[in-house]
Amino acid sequence: MADGKTLSRRDAIKGVIAAGAVSSAGYLFRAPSVGAQVSAPGSVERLITLTVNGQQRRVDVMKQETLATTLRYKLGLTGTKLGCDRSECGACTVLLDDVPHYSCSVLTHTARGKKIQSIEGLAAADGTLHPVQQGVVEEQGFQCAFCMSGFIMATVGYLKVNPSPTRAELAHGISGNLCRCQDYDKILTSLMRGAELSRRA
Numbered sequence: 186m187a188d189g190k191t192l193s194r195r196d197a198i199k200g201v202i203a204a205g206a207v208s209s210a211g212y213l214f215r216a217p218s219v220g221a222q223v224s225a226p227g228s229v230e231r232l233i234t235l236t237v238n239g240q241q242r243r244v245d246v247m248k249q250e251t252l253a254t255t256l257r258y259k260l261g262l263t264g265t266k267l268g269c270d271r272s273e274c275g276a277c278t279v280l281l282d283d284v285p286h287y288s289c290s291v292l293t294h295t296a297r298g299k300k301i302q303s304i305e306g307l308a309a310a311d312g313t314l315h316p317v318q319q320g321v322v323e324e325q326g327f328q329c330a331f332c333m334s335g336f337i338m339a340t341v342g343y344l345k346v347n348p349s350p351t352r353a354e355l356a357h358g359i360s361g362n363l364c365r366c367q368d369y370d371k372i373l374t375s376l377m378r379g380a381e382l383s384r385r386a
């Protein structure tokens with residue numbers, strides 16, 4: 186390998202290491218002496234606190250990072266699925282302040298100060314399933330179930346604004362969620378059962 190190429194690769198590695206050192210300084214050192222570096226134009230604080238499923242979670246988040254990425258790969262909450270990763274399928278649905286959102290299209294930094302709820306936060310502390318989860322268990326509405334957590338979260342969110350939907354209303358309310366196995370009739374039956382159990386709870 187020519188010297189020029191060797192040097193440029195080495196330089197690139199040095200650059201990456203240097204960039205990591207500067208970005209990590211943002212949360213490792215908060216003394217005024219490094220303040221000028223930390224508050225560079227366009228920079229954001231990377232170590233932030235999120236409220237996830239009722240817990241305060243400290244996490245290192247890049248400014249362009251999506252909430253789905255943070256939940257799955259930083260916090261280990263893999264119940265939130267990534268299907269399309271571009272706001273089309275709803276597999277990544279979570280609740281932000283009780284409203285369903287596609288977490289693949291929410292920047293994590295914008296979720297600061299909000300109540301984030303994922304599928305892992307639905308069951309009670311003693312393991313009792315949320316009524317919508319119970320409805321799915323009873324009616325066995327999903328085939329591969331990849332889309333299931335998104336449908337459940339969308340339904341839980343929808344029932345907060347319409348606790349007694351007709352089948353058509355619920356179908357419309359969760360129409361932002363898609364299922365590749367396409368057994369929508371059974372899915373709706375399960376979720377309507379969940380709505381019924383929610384009213385009784």
Ligand code: FES
Pocket residue numbers: 266267268269270271272273274275276277278287288289290
């Ligand atoms: S993965 Fe987010 S909408 Fe499909």
Ligand code: FES
Pocket residue numbers: 327328329330331332333363364365366367
């Ligand atoms: S049950 Fe397979 S994608 Fe929905």
